[in-house]
Amino acid sequence: MNDRTTGFLKQAYREYYFRAQDSIELPEDVGSREFGYFPFGGGMVRHLSFRSKGDALAEILRQSPSSVYCSNARYEFPARPMDEKGWLGAELIFDIDATDIPTSCKKGHDLWYCEKCHASGKLPRPAKCAKCGGPAVEYHGVCEECLDAAKDHAVRVVGFLADDFGVAPEAIRVYFSGNRGYHLHVFDARFDPLDQQARAEISDYMRGSTLPPSQTIAATLRRKMPAGPQGAGWTRRVTSYVAEHNQNYGGTLQRLVSEAVASQRAMVDASVTTDIHRVFRLAGTLHGDTGMAKARVKAVAQFDPQEAPVVLSSRPVKVQVSFYPRFRLRHTDFGPFRSETVELPTFAAVSILTRGLGEVA
Ligand SMILES: [Zn+2]
Numbered sequence: 001m002n003d004r005t006t007g008f009l010k011q012a013y014r015e016y017y018f019r020a021q022d023s024i025e026l027p028e029d030v031g032s033r034e035f036g037y038f039p040f041g042g043g044m045v046r047h048l049s050f051r052s053k054g055d056a057l058a059e060i061l062r063q064s065p066s067s068v069y070c071s072n073a074r075y076e077f078p079a080r081p082m083d084e085k086g087w088l089g090a091e092l093i094f095d096i097d098a099t100d101i102p103t104s105c106k107k108g109h110d111l112w113y114c115e116k117c118h119a120s121g122k123l124p125r126p127a128k129c130a131k132c133g134g135p136a137v138e139y140h141g142v143c144e145e146c147l148d149a150a151k152d153h154a155v156r157v158v159g160f161l162a163d164d165f166g167v168a169p170e171a172i173r174v175y176f177s178g179n180r181g182y183h184l185h186v187f188d189a190r191f192d193p194l195d196q197q198a199r200a201e202i203s204d205y206m207r208g209s210t211l212p213p214s215q216t217i218a219a220t221l222r223r224k225m226p227a228g229p230q231g232a233g234w235t236r237r238v239t240s241y242v243a244e245h246n247q248n249y250g251g252t253l254q255r256l257v258s259e260a261v262a263s264q265r266a267m268v269d270a271s272v273t274t275d276i277h278r279v280f281r282l283a284g285t286l287h288g289d290t291g292m293a294k295a296r297v298k299a300v301a302q303f304d305p306q307e308a309p310v311v312l313s314s315r316p317v318k319v320q321v322s323f324y325p326r327f328r329l330r331h332t333d334f335g336p337f338r339s340e341t342v343e344l345p346t347f348a349a350v351s352i353l354t355r356g357l358g359e360v361a
Pocket residue numbers: 114115116117118119129130131132133134
């Protein structure tokens with residue numbers, strides 16, 4: 001990335017931060033949080049702390065970084081090295097990424113490309129580029145289908161929290177991640193002291209990965225077929241699905257049970273939920289790869305991830321693109337581009353520039 005491109009990105013992000021200061025959700029107990037950020041073109045800076053919301057906001061505006069993070073944990077001394085911070089508890093968090101959810105659309109928009117000659121092709125990615133021997137990297141696109149699937153899984157997490165863990169709906173905040181998924185923050189003090197192991201149990205439960213194997217559940221059901229939902233939690237989910245679908249079902253009961261689990265589990269990223277020292281993207285700030293905001297989702301059904309989080313300006317910028325697959329934002333298609341100079345709205349140019357596949361012309 002050349003200086004001109006870095007300068008352009010920094011200016012575009014700064015413009016947003018000045019305009020949208022009120023959408024940055026700094027926690028009330030800002031003094032006990034660890035902050036971190038990535039400057040454009042630099043390595044991560046972390047173990048920062050601020051005395052007040054005003055101080056934190058001033059630093060965000062001054063740096064206009066590529067990404068801003070804040071710990072879900074509270075510490076006695078947030079700026080000290082990890083083992084001296086004095087951990088006081090951490091909010092329960094979840095991350096759902098469309099990339100982790102198997103959808104049929106992936107083969108249409110995921111590909112590999114060569115970083116050197118920009119040859120590209122269908123996945124799986126070769127060890128190296130057949131044309132020039134350069135490094136082959138994966139590109140994961142996104143479309144309405146996988147964004148809908150990610151949203152569906154976020155709704156399932158809300159369901160698990162409310163129905164199985166007794167969390168009040170107002171204690172759950174849902175955000176678009178700024179890229180291709182959703183983040184959930186749970187403000188319920190019962191979870192704050194939990195260690196990694198306990199958090200792993202919660203994420204495994206939601207992923208359906210610690211259930212008895214489907215043949216065991218099927219064997220139990222065979223002894224007594226449910227006429228309707230029974231019990232609570234996963235038992236309720238599985239029995240209600242089986243009761244609803246077992247008439248005229250062609251497959252085995254075991255297969256029906258597997259379907260019941262697959263259609264109701266939430267593919268949360270276990271490594272995020274179990275990390276009690278994480279710095280997590282700060283709500284209201286921009287994603288460093290996309291320029292989209294980590295945006296609060298109030299009414300999930302009405303939320304449009306192609307529209308609401310696209311907050312950078314539409315001001316046109318000329319970009320010399322070496323290679324970029326077709327993508328869609330604000331319900332408009334862009335690309336594909338190959339060795340050409342194109343004029344794009346700022347909000348669409350960012351992803352190309354941050355990936356190093358184009359420079360401001
Ligand atoms: Zn190549």
